Structures are given as C-alpha cells and as structure tokens.
Amino acid sequence: MGTTPSFSKQSPSLNDLLIQKVRSAIAMALICCMIPLSTEDLPAQEVATVRPQYSQIPPGQLDQLVAPIALYPDALVAQILAAATFSPQIVEADRFVQRNAAMPQPELARAVDAQPWDPSVKALTAFPSVLSNLDHNLQWTGRLGDAYYNQPQDVMIAVQEMRQRAYAAGTLRTSPQLNVIYQPSSIVIRPVNPAVIYVPLYNPWVVYGDPVPIYPAYYYVAPPRPAGVVTAAVVGFAAGVAVGAFLSYGWGCSHWAPNWYSRTIVYNHTTYISRSVTVVNHGYYGRFDHTVAARSFxxxxxxxxxxxxxxxxxxxxxxxxxxxxxxxxxxxxxxxxxxxxxxxxxxxxxxxxxxxxxxxxxxxxxxxxxxxxxxxxxxxxxxxxxxxxxxxxxxxxxxxxxxxxxxxxxxxxxxxxx
Missing domain, CATH: 3.90.930 (Outer Surface Protein A; domain 3)
Known part of the structure; x- marks a missing residue:
C-alpha cells in the first residue's frame, strides 16, 4: 500500500486556474454531447438543421434551377428531383459509390439495396456521374430539393419550359441515344434502349437559345466538343450506363417516371411523396420532428x-x-x-x-x-x-x-x- 498523499492549502496559480477552466469547458461539452437529440439518438442523415422558412421561387429562377437537368431522360429527372430532397443521403451515396467503384454492378446493387436511403437516392447509384454532380453542387441540390418539395407543379412546369426552349433552339432532337417526343403541351424524353441509358452532356447556360443566368457557385465542367463543332450550344453524351443489374430492385430506374399531366413524380405507379426531414418546408406533410412516433406517422x-x-x-x-x-x-x-x-x-x-x-x-x-x-x-x-x-x-x-x-x-x- 502506498502512503496517503497530502495536499497543501496554498492558493492556486494562474496556470492552475486556466487548466481548471479548460477542464470544466471540456466536461460541459462532453455532457452536452451525451444528451440525446430526442427520444433516441438519430443517424446524421435524419437530423434536420434549423433553416429559414421557405419562400416561393419565381418562374425565372426555377428555370435557372432546373436548367442543368431538364434535358435528361424523364425517369432520371424524376429520380433527381425526388433525391434532391435528401441531400445528406446524396453525400453518403456518392462516397459509397466512390469507395466501391471497382465492385461489379450486381454486387453494388445488392450493397445499395441494404442501405437505409430513400429509393430515389438508391436509384441514382446507377449513375455515378449524376450522383457526383449533385454532391459537388450541394447548395444547388438542396435548393432544387426545397423547390420540388414545396412547389412540385411549378418545378415540373419549369422543366417543360426549358425543354420547349431547347427544342425551339434546335438543340433538343431525337438521337441514337434518346427519343424526343414533341407535343405542344409537353416534351417526353426516353432512352432508345431502356437497358442502356445515356446521360446528356451540355452547357446549361447556353444550350437553351437565349442565355440562362449562371446559377451562383454551380460547378460545371464543359464536356469535350465533337470534332468540327465550334459552339458550346450542343448536347453530347457520355458512355451509356447499363442498368440491367439495378432493374430487379424495387427502386431501380424503371420504377420512376414523371406524370406531365398532373405535374408530379410517379414511383411504382403512385405519386411520390418525399419523407425528408432536411428540406425547408411549410410543414405540409405532417409533423417532421424526430420522435419515433412522428417518424412512424x-x-x-x-x-x-x-x-x-x-x-x-x-x-x-x-x-x-x-x-x-x-x-x-x-x-x-x-x-x-x-x-x-x-x-x-x-x-x-x-x-x-x-x-x-x-x-x-x-x-x-x-x-x-x-x-x-x-x-x-x-x-x-x-x-x-x-x-x-x-x-x-x-x-x-x-x-x-x-x-x-x-x-x-x-x-x-x-x-x-x-
């Protein structure tokens, strides 16, 4: 047994007082970290940050917001608009796909199916370049998700408005990769081969004829121009994405489509409703607090x-x-x-x-x-x-x-x- 230490009663030095203050601050921080967010600790992707009340976006700004995706195939547009309401999950999914870039598609699809993400986010894992773009432009992605959540019909109208502008400018036409079906009320874009989907590459600020104001801080990488082409107002394509490995899952791209008549997104033959807790919203869709009962509701x-x-x-x-x-x-x-x-x-x-x-x-x-x-x-x-x-x-x-x-x-x- 050691001897019992004795303590002097001398006044603490300035250094001792500073050390005590630091230790107290650290202890208080640790105690705060141990307090649960609600009735249970929540995964990071479900924690909603305090954000300002949503304000209606006018048509011109909606056109600018949807310009980067308006010329994508219909099903891909539907997936992106739905997934944009889950921007934290998009970050997780993009990192997941990057870490598993060498994984064969069937194995990747199985791994994605086991993740706790929204079906729309899972569907986008078949398109790494699209997912990466959403991740790199997260501020724009979040704004797009806020807009679709609160103004779904207005956003869908904006997509059609931009397609009409591109068609009038001659930059949107049927190609070996995509079928463009023109109607006065709507323009439908579908892959020529549903098993191989091509993602259009274009400059969203010049491809629509009259210039579109550049969205602030939007990161855009210009694709290489085809030989002999001197203008940036063209639509090109990257290599086609074979989606066969993802089609057998209930969240695959074949389960998504826009309904241009009702201006909504359809998932598995029913209108899609986002359950996100991270968008700026008016509280239309129930109480988005973090209790178990509310999430179940x-x-x-x-x-x-x-x-x-x-x-x-x-x-x-x-x-x-x-x-x-x-x-x-x-x-x-x-x-x-x-x-x-x-x-x-x-x-x-x-x-x-x-x-x-x-x-x-x-x-x-x-x-x-x-x-x-x-x-x-x-x-x-x-x-x-x-x-x-x-x-x-x-x-x-x-x-x-x-x-x-x-x-x-x-x-x-x-x-x-x-």
Whole structure:
C-alpha cells in the first residue's frame, strides 16, 4: 500500500486556474454531447438543421434551377428531383459509390439495396456521374430539393419550359441515344434502349437559345466538343450506363417516371411523396420532428393543406401501408363549392370516386372500380339520375359490356375493350 498523499492549502496559480477552466469547458461539452437529440439518438442523415422558412421561387429562377437537368431522360429527372430532397443521403451515396467503384454492378446493387436511403437516392447509384454532380453542387441540390418539395407543379412546369426552349433552339432532337417526343403541351424524353441509358452532356447556360443566368457557385465542367463543332450550344453524351443489374430492385430506374399531366413524380405507379426531414418546408406533410412516433406517422400517412389567395383550400391526404395506397384530394372554393377525388389501390383492385358539390349543395358523383377481369363505373347526377357501365370477362378474349341508364339496360360483347 502506498502512503496517503497530502495536499497543501496554498492558493492556486494562474496556470492552475486556466487548466481548471479548460477542464470544466471540456466536461460541459462532453455532457452536452451525451444528451440525446430526442427520444433516441438519430443517424446524421435524419437530423434536420434549423433553416429559414421557405419562400416561393419565381418562374425565372426555377428555370435557372432546373436548367442543368431538364434535358435528361424523364425517369432520371424524376429520380433527381425526388433525391434532391435528401441531400445528406446524396453525400453518403456518392462516397459509397466512390469507395466501391471497382465492385461489379450486381454486387453494388445488392450493397445499395441494404442501405437505409430513400429509393430515389438508391436509384441514382446507377449513375455515378449524376450522383457526383449533385454532391459537388450541394447548395444547388438542396435548393432544387426545397423547390420540388414545396412547389412540385411549378418545378415540373419549369422543366417543360426549358425543354420547349431547347427544342425551339434546335438543340433538343431525337438521337441514337434518346427519343424526343414533341407535343405542344409537353416534351417526353426516353432512352432508345431502356437497358442502356445515356446521360446528356451540355452547357446549361447556353444550350437553351437565349442565355440562362449562371446559377451562383454551380460547378460545371464543359464536356469535350465533337470534332468540327465550334459552339458550346450542343448536347453530347457520355458512355451509356447499363442498368440491367439495378432493374430487379424495387427502386431501380424503371420504377420512376414523371406524370406531365398532373405535374408530379410517379414511383411504382403512385405519386411520390418525399419523407425528408432536411428540406425547408411549410410543414405540409405532417409533423417532421424526430420522435419515433412522428417518424412512424410520416411513414404511414401524409397530409398537405394549402390556402389559396382568395380563401379557397386544397387538401391532399395520402395513406400508405402494406399492400394498399389511399389518396384523397379535396379542393374547396371560396364560395363553398368542393371537388373530391378519392383513390384506393390494393388487393388487386383500384377504386376511384370523384364528387363535385356546388355552392347550392347539389352533388354529382362518378365511381369507378377496376378489378381482375373487368371494371365498373357509376355516375350519379345532381338530380339523382344514375347511369352505369360494367365490363366483365377481360382477359378471356371476349368481354361483356353492360350499360344501364334512364332508358334501360343494354348488353353487348366485343373483343379487347378499352
């Protein structure tokens, strides 16, 4: 046993006092680090930083924001817009792909599938150059995600606006790599071969005809120009990306598409809703706090309500569960008139009910149900009159169509009805 040390009672020196202060500061920092963020410590990718309230982006700035991706194939645009709402995950995914650059695609796809990322981020791992660009331009990526989260229709309109400008300038045309399908209301871009996808290379500030203001701090590397080409306003292509190894997973590129009619992104045949907690948002989609209960809630149901400038409201409520998807959209005008669109998908059936109620309280309803082998539609007018159309026997080569209305019932048989 050693002897018990004795302590002098002399006053501490200045150095001793400084050491005590430093030790106290370190101890306090350690204690703060041990305090949980909520009911449990969260992964870094789920921690939302305190950011300013979102402000609407005007059309001209949205055009500038989407310019770098507007000429990409439709499915890739959908993936990028969705993934941009998860910028911390994009950083993780890019680092992951870089570390495993030598890994064969089937093994990489399996490794990616095991990651806790959003499906849109997983899908982008098939396109390392795109993922790297999003990572290197993280401020722009975050802004793009904020815009899509809060102004999805406006962002989709901006993409189409830029495509129309490129088409008018002659820089967007069908090529051996991509099919460009022109329509006055929308321009669709699809790969010629769905198994090999080419990512366009272009200068986003000059390819659209009239110059587009350069997005601040956007890092752009000009691709090499083809022989004999003296202008930067051209669209080139890097080597095609073979995506076969990723197609068998539920998050692969074949599961993504934009719906240019409703101006939304579609994932696995349903409208995509971002569950991100890192975007600047108005809180439309439920409570994005970090409790276990809130995260569980956000995985199952989402509600968005927007109040129009004249007092009308738009509410979009969606519930997702094992094997089912429910969506109810309600629009209420300032005069009290309402329009409701309710959809339910699950167990091999798809049901859709649309209801219009005027300011006078009179209601009209259309109900449609799709099921294996057929479908049925019933319409009820504001005066109580009803009519229906039922199709049975689909898939058998012949189908029976029955119509019922005020004039009675008619039945006929035809081939391959639509």
């Amino acid at each position: 956000n995985q199952s149901i989402a509600t968005r309500t927007v109040v129009g400038p004249h007092g009308g409201t738009y509410t979009d409520q969606r519930a997702v569960g094992d094997g089912h998807y429910n969506n109810t959209r309600t629009m209420t005008g300032p005069n009290g008139a309402t329009y409701t669109d309710q959809r339910s998908i699950g167990n091999g059936q798809y049901n859709n009910t649309r209801t219009v109620t005027g300011a006078n309280g009179r209601t009209a309803t259309e109900s449609t149900s799709h099921y294996p082998g057929g479908k049925s539609t019933t319409i009820t007018g504001p005066n109580g009159n009803t009519g229906s159309r039922t199709v049975t026997g689909r898939g058998t080569g012949k189908a029976t169509i029955t119509r019922t209305g005020p004039r009675g019932t008619k039945t006929r048989t035809r081939l391959d009805p639509r």
